[in-house]
Amino acid sequence: MEIYLDANATTPVLPQARAAALAVMAEAFGNPSSIHGAGLKARALLDGVRATARRVLQAPSGQLLFTSGATEGIQTAVLSALNALRERRAAGEAIPALLLYGATEHKAVPEALRHWNALLGLSLEVRAIPVGPYGRHDLAWLRAHAPQAGLVCTMAANNETGVISDLDGIAAALAGSSALWLVDGVQALGKLPLRLLERGIDYAPFSGHKLYAPKGVGLLYVREGAPFTPLMAGGGQEGSLRSGTENMAGIAALGAVLSALEQGGVFAPAAELQARRERLAQALRAAFPGLVLNAPLELSLPTTLNFSVPGFSARQLLDLFDAAGLRLSGGSACGAARAQPSDVLQAMGLPAWQTAAAVRLSFGAADDAALIDAACSRLAACAQALQACGELPGAATPGRLPALTRFVVDGACCYVLADPDSRRCVVVDPLPELTPRLLTWLRAHQARLLAVLDTHSHGDHASSAAELRQALPAELLQPADTLGWPQSLQALELGASWLTRLPLPGHTEDSTAYLLHGPQGLRLACVGDTVLPGALGRSDFAQSAPAAYGTSLRTLLQAVGPHTLLLPGHDYEHRLACTLAVERAAQPLLDGVLSGQLDDAGFARAKAQLEQHLGPTEYQTLACGARVDCAQGSEPVELVAAALQPGGLLVDVREPYEQRLGTAPAPAGVPMRALPWSELAAELPDWLAELPRQTPLYFICRSGNRSALAARALRRLGFGQAWSVAGGLALWPAREPR
């Protein structure tokens, strides 16, 4: 059963709201503008809901318009305020120069300000009001700038953090200013008394779907005497302030919610909500040691918790929670598709890791108390799954140690190569950001560390090899050279496999590849930055050896051949791995030097030219090479579950901790395998050697994201029938699709 904890994005529809909407559609479908009986009934309902809304919002005077939602309300308010400024200027009056909005405001507000400012030709300066570390407006700043402001927009409570604004403080800061004041009341509706009239708020938009009404209905309060310009002109509905036939089903549903608010009994009181949140906070702290809250609870809505867990990205946690049937989000729903740090937390000045890892848990005031207890149990189950997979300390027994695991930080890759039986392992290219996670992981797997290797002395980051070596038992570790290779050994034995090294000066003088051999021959090579998917490592560092690069590439070809799997030191486009054959087809320079068309000097010259103006990567890290093939394949890789054909292989690429929390039912005739994205490369040597390239490979994950990456990566490696199941497990049929 799904436990929905994303109420700040939207809420389910309250049963009485559903019933009210259905009754309107079934029986009272009249148009409130009609003057016959059906119309009069609709009009009475409309007026009744408006009256209830006035009481609930404590807005006895002014206009209260029904809208399609808060975004429309915001547009109308901004248009009204800005059009009034335009008219004043047209009449020859000097108008204030600033339009201000809180730095943590919902995107709809600054976007509306910019849009109408440009469209009305005002060209005023749109500026963010800074917020402090707790997300509250800097009132001193506001006081200083209020005299120059024409419009000030400040939300009542934040959708990501739940932080409640100091509206009295803002009102005081605006005293004496002619600025109009918009308060986005979306997240406060039903949770906080807004005292609209008393505080002198000019505009306040609200949205039904944040409080158990359906999507597509909202309210806009406009203070009596505040300037108004209709956004929509037409049939003259809503006293000509908002034309268009009213959304009667939505309005009836909103009316039912407002009545429930007024009468009590449906929504839990604030003290009870606080107690529920405290239970959730305790469950979270117990599950994730080190968890930090991104906003103080005492300043936040009692239904919102925003937190980060050191060592875990927001995506990782959301995948984990989703597998446990817990629906949380990484911030605002509007930004959920973009894997970017939260603007809100950035504006609060929180450390980068916290803003990138933030998760929002928000529940509804009408939720059942038992739901919160069930959520707490599932959070504990999530932590157990992480422990069992070595991602958190505390596993009772060591988990399965995969033969190959890949860890990625901002496009940089680290690999653990292991023998699952003897637990002997080698870490290649450890990254400082990964040290705590790797240590936990290696200890939980009772891994016996043979060596910590670097493929080169890194220009862009420090290696954390020394920290790992120090922290782990030295049972198998031996004195090593600067890249970590044990001085006395020709090969490192990993059970039936063994590792050798191949010097490849170029990217740096000490660049080295590590070749993994098995009983059947060479399996793969960790090549660092010498060959990357779509690029060659740059060779313009002081420690580079550009003149030797060409020879090194030919040496690599000789040693591994065209089709051996190469694991790169960076993988910005999620290509997972490459081969020399694939890269020759994508990179003319590489093909030139390997085919002999370019000699070493010509290659070095052409390469230097390519690297002349290398900018930083999308992660703002130093680029490790000039990317010549960075476009994602544009061919569609998605198909629906019903299109799976017998004879193919269905691969679940979710991580082991997700798989522990729930598996998908396999469809008839298509064998299914769990092969996490972080372990997928382990399978590729066998697939490259044995699998016909036209074998249908169907990848599935939680939402279709990772499976699409896997499908594209496999297509690039020559598997033309690699597909991603669209929508992932979220849309996967509960039973087999056919």
Ligand code: PLP
């Ligand atoms: N303002 C805030 C604070 C919100 O949380 C939202 C919705 O996420 C909006 C405005 C936009 O509301 P609507 O979806 O009704 O357009």
